[in-house]
Amino acid sequence: MLALESVSMNFGGVAALSDVTLAVAEGETLGLVGPNGAGKTTLFNLISGVFPPSSGRIAFAGRPLGRAANWKRARQGIGRTFQIPQPLHELTVRENLTVAQRFGAGKRDEARLDEILELLDLADKQHVDAAHGLALTEQKALEVGKALAVEPRLLMLDEVLGGLETSAKRAFGGTLMTVKERFGLTMIVIEHDIETIRTLCPRAVVLNFGRIIADGTPEAVFRDPEVVRSYTGDAAA
Numbered sequence: 001m002l003a004l005e006s007v008s009m010n011f012g013g014v015a016a017l018s019d020v021t022l023a024v025a026e027g028e029t030l031g032l033v034g035p036n037g038a039g040k041t042t043l044f045n046l047i048s049g050v051f052p053p054s055s056g057r058i059a060f061a062g063r064p065l066g067r068a069a070n071w072k073r074a075r076q077g078i079g080r081t082f083q084i085p086q087p088l089h090e091l092t093v094r095e096n097l098t099v100a101q102r103f104g105a106g107k108r109d110e111a112r113l114d115e116i117l118e119l120l121d122l123a124d125k126q127h128v129d130a131a132h133g134l135a136l137t138e139q140k141a142l143e144v145g146k147a148l149a150v151e152p153r154l155l156m157l158d159e160v161l162g163g164l165e166t167s168a169k170r171a172f173g174g175t176l177m178t179v180k181e182r183f184g185l186t187m188i189v190i191e192h193d194i195e196t197i198r199t200l201c202p203r204a205v206v207l208n209f210g211r212i213i214a215d216g217t218p219e220a221v222f223r224d225p226e227v228v229r230s231y232t233g234d235a236a237a
């Protein structure tokens with residue numbers, strides 16, 4: 001469903017991603033992990049079309065994405081959340097979803113929005129001011145809701161579980177799996193918490209300094225000495 005071939009991204013002198021080749025199959029839930037600054041968010045930005053790669057190719061559903069704008073990619077079925085929740089100010093929760101749906105799916109479908117609000121436990125909050133009236137979990141749920149309003153086939157989640165307490169994390173992780181089943185999604189999940197990756201993802205890819213250093217089951221990759229070193233900061237060892 002998604003294929004990256006030798007993708008690199010440089011920001012000035014910083015190589016945020018170097019020669020990344022990665023295939024994600026339809027229906028997969030892939031965990032994307034790695035230390036701060038490893039290039040995880042940059043990967044999402046390249047796939048969703050925030051900026052083009054310095055080199056390499058990205059194909060979605062068998063077709064090269066080329067330089068297609070981010071809204072075109074949304075309409076092809078690529079949805080994502082942002083690491084820092086970005087609700088539209090002055091708008092309610094439901095209005096935020098409406099705008100995301102207009103932009104990403106190019107239509108209005110109130111029944112789908114009702115279902116999204118229900119699944120994400122936001123129905124009671126739908127008329128609340130999104131910028132000021134939500135608890136942290138609800139802000140995260142809204143971020144996921146906006147991505148779902150786009151009607152994605154691929155959903156990319158950037159630390160939506162970050163900062164939540166263990167019990168909230170478990171509950172929200174369960175919600176994400178329900179959402180995945182309901183909408184038949186392929187998911188890529190960026191997450192620092194190893195336990196969460198183990199629970200949600202049959203496969204994990206580890207980035208370090210912009211390169212893939214491991215790809216396999218969570219059990220295998222988190223035992224990999226190079227991965228352990230990358231997390232303890234002893235990258236040169």
Ligand SMILES: Nc1ncnc2c1ncn2[C@@H]1O[C@H](COP(=O)(O)OP(=O)(O)OP(=O)(O)O)[C@@H](O)[C@H]1O
Nearest residue numbers: 011014016034035036037038039040041042043083
């Ligand atoms: N728009 C940008 N302009 C310049 N440099 C950038 C930009 N985005 C990312 N970088 C740099 O690219 C590298 C990778 O950053 P990225 O945000 O992808 O890491 P990350 O793995 O998501 O980290 P974190 O876990 O902290 O979110 C970092 O060195 C970062 O400073």
Ligand SMILES: [Mg+2]
Nearest residue numbers: 040041042083
């Ligand atoms: Mg990031």
